[in-house]
Amino acid sequence: MKVGLIGYGKMGKAIENILLKRGHEVVLKISHTPTVEELKGVEVAIEFSKPEFAYDNLKVLLENNVKTICGTTGWLNKQGEINQLTIANKTAYIYASNFSLGVNLFFELNKQLARMMNKYLNDYKINIEEIHHTQKLDAPSGTAITLAEGILDNTNLNTWSLDETGDTIIPIEAKRIENVPGTHIIQYTSNVDTIEISHTAHSREGFALGAVIAAEWIWDKQGIYTMNDVLELN
Structure with missing residues (x-):
């Protein structure tokens, strides 16, 4: 080729x-x-x-x-x-917002978890955190947006935002730290516990x-x- x-x-x-x-x-x-x-x-x-x-x-x-x-x-x-x-x-x-095999499997896991959690969102608040190297120009990452869209497609939530919070909004927190290839964390937090899935890249x-x-x-x-x-x- x-x-x-x-x-x-x-x-x-x-x-x-x-x-x-x-x-x-x-x-x-x-x-x-x-x-x-x-x-x-x-x-x-x-x-x-x-x-x-x-x-x-x-x-x-x-x-x-x-x-x-x-x-x-x-x-x-x-x-x-x-x-x-x-x-x-x-x-x-x-x-693709991310070509990693592991991340694409993570996308599917994220959708499945969202479907499971949808009827419990009165008790659990969702949050997405993404961490990348300081050279990354866009925020949130394309991977974080894909994760958010996967949740939106499988729940009654309406949108995602870097700046706003609300009952129907998925908040995304974007961090830039030297020499981090990419970490994405999805959290569902209630008063009694937290359910979390994450993907961490070790290299490009x-x-x-x-x-x-x-x-x-x-x-x-x-x-x-x-x-x-x-x-x-x-």
């Missing part, structure tokens, strides 16, 4: 190492929006850039029929347009491996997919 890395920071380098170990060829490594000329020979692109660049990067990739994996968070107000481009250009696209390798597995999976496909499709969690 001939892969282009769009965003060649720490995550891009971690992805490159795994690609090479698995026998793939990295034919493009850039930290700017690709040109048509640069994309010649690229079969699959893995995009981990910054929120302000993601849409322009994805637009060029999909318009040039490059199958694309995107892990950049904080730009999803334009996700609908990217989905339309994928369909119009008959290519393939996967977005789990995210990078998941992105490579997604690229391998999408290589011969067309359409819009999620990590649930890749990991057969549906």
Whole structure:
């Protein structure tokens, strides 16, 4: 598989190492929006850039029929347009707020717990806490938002917020601490006890491996997919 890395920071380098170990060829490594000329020979692109660049990067990739994996968070107000481009250009696209196998299993566990807790939310207050390294630009993390949306889809709660609290609001607390790859904690707290589930990443390798597995999976496909499709969690 001939892969282009769009965003060649720490995550891009971690992805490159795994690609090479698995026998793939990295034919493009850039930290700017690709040109048509640069994309010649690229079969699959893995995009981990910054929120302000993601849409322009994805637009060029999909318009040039490059199958694309995107892990950049904080730009999803334009996700609908990217989905339309994928369909119009008959290519393939996967977005995930987190490509880690463990996190995607955690997403499903979170939904199951939310369904179980829904009828007890008069007694239990829910809270989401996320901790990341100080270089992470968006807050809350895309993973925290995905967790919150999983709870909203399975309870009578209405929304999430970084700033507001209320009976129908899921509060998210975002912390930035040096050298923390990513920790997410879901708590249901009552006057008598606390139920808690958490996921702690120990390195970037789990995210990078998941992105490579997604690229391998999408290589011969067309359409819009999620990590649930890749990991057969549906």
